[in-house]
Amino acid sequence: MNTFMTTFLPNVSEIWDEVLLSTWETLYMTLIAGLIAGGLGVILGVILLVTQDGGILENKHLYSILDKLVNIFRSLPFIILMALIVPFTRFVVGTSIGTTASIVPLVVATVPFYARQIQNALVEVDPGVIEAAQSMGASPWEIIFRVYLKEGLPGIIRVSSVTIINLIGLTAMAGAIGGGGLGNLAITRGYNRFQNDVTLVATIIILIIVFISQAIGNALVKKVSH
Numbered sequence: 001m002n003t004f005m006t007t008f009l010p011n012v013s014e015i016w017d018e019v020l021l022s023t024w025e026t027l028y029m030t031l032i033a034g035l036i037a038g039g040l041g042v043i044l045g046v047i048l049l050v051t052q053d054g055g056i057l058e059n060k061h062l063y064s065i066l067d068k069l070v071n072i073f074r075s076l077p078f079i080i081l082m083a084l085i086v087p088f089t090r091f092v093v094g095t096s097i098g099t100t101a102s103i104v105p106l107v108v109a110t111v112p113f114y115a116r117q118i119q120n121a122l123v124e125v126d127p128g129v130i131e132a133a134q135s136m137g138a139s140p141w142e143i144i145f146r147v148y149l150k151e152g153l154p155g156i157i158r159v160s161s162v163t164i165i166n167l168i169g170l171t172a173m174a175g176a177i178g179g180g181g182l183g184n185l186a187i188t189r190g191y192n193r194f195q196n197d198v199t200l201v202a203t204i205i206i207l208i209i210v211f212i213s214q215a216i217g218n219a220l221v222k223k224v225s226h
Contacts, residue, residue, distance in 0.1 A: 011195040026181035037110035045118025102179030121155030161217025
């Protein structure tokens with residue numbers, strides 16, 4: 001193995017500890033940002049669902065405001081978003097540079113994307129089940145937790161998997177402008193120093209993380225669908 005690394009991946013072999021650290025930083029950003037954005041995204045997605053036209057808590061004004069905000073933040077390129085919310089990032093974590101600081105814009109970028117995905121997934125819940133729950137006197141909270149979230153679980157898992165993969169891509173982009181992780185490694189070491197083997201290995205590791213995330217998502221969908 002050492003001979004292979006030295007022969008075909010000479011630059012990688014010299015900074016293997018840095019490769020492992022960058023991999024951990026990418027996983028750290030993905031996990032923490034995913035958990036925070038996941039919770040906020042579900043809440044926002046459910047609010048969008050129940051306040052839209054025909055929703056169980058229809059509120060056109062609130063829906064209109066939230067819908068526009070989601071569309072605006074989803075439309076902003078991530079690099080511009082990172083620069084735009086630098087003051088907010090500094091306020092939250094005390095700095096705008098580094099792995100932990102990158103979590104703030106990652107969450108801000110992921111929440112509206114995930115919320116829209118959640119809304120679309122829960123819209124697919126059979127309206128007949130909703131009407132049956134309402135006819136039995138179920139409260140809006142009971143309908144949300146016992147019908148929408150329960151019946152829509154396969155769809156929620158499916159869109160969560162898509163969101164995680166999107167988030168992994170954003171962590172690489174965050175790394176390109178000082179956020180740490182594999183994206184930072186690929187740019188600072190691979191691109192700037194013309195160390196193509198470093199870029200290749202960073203790319204392969206990102207792809208492996210994506211494939212594993214996709215496989216876990218597919219397995220969970222199959223499990224809850226049966």
